[in-house]
Amino acid sequence: DAKTTQPPSMDCAEGRAANLPCNHSTISGNEYVYWYRQIHSQGPQYIIHGLKNNETNEMASLIITEDRKSSTLILPHATLRDTAVYYCIVRAPGEGYALNFGKGTSLLVTP
């Protein structure tokens, strides 16, 4: 069963912020939200993860709603190189290390 729901595709203009939503309405208290991306047929790449607080790193920001039922990955200044499929994954520690990638959101950054 899918734990997350993401829009299949999104567009973003280069230089603008890309906001990628993820719905995880059945998330439980100990489950983290992780984001990975896959640039065309390359190996997936870790972006960021969080539990309940907002998180920021050199790649992106992760905003998690107070009820934790949804989150948004923000790429503050999208570039053409950010064109990729973005995967939102929910998993608890102790559930093992296998990642259930789902279908993700295909982000197209346009000039």
Add this chain to the structure above:
Amino acid sequence: EAQVTQNPRYLITVTGKKLTVTCSQNMNHEYMSWYRQDPGLGLRQIYYSMNVEVTDKGDVPEGYKVSRKEKRNFPLILESPSPNQTSLYFCASSLVLTAPGYNEQFFGPGTRLTVL
């Protein structure tokens, strides 16, 4: 540079001809894993290993073997490949944590296999 390498990157073979896809990581990671990626089916885990000499089946292990004799290497073996194993294969690795938390997984560049 910290990385996961896979070889070969591309392979075309025929049904029944045994092949091995190698995976190596230079980060001293305990955990290693193989995934296959097919259109419409996403990435599915084939086998994984929590440490040397410790391997276990993932979601789609049929037709594959693995071994973990050294920490850095985790080869994927197809003893008798069939056309339904035509796919894009990824190896991944990460540290194994001793306390609750998260360590990112590092993925190799992929091996595109075609079985005729």
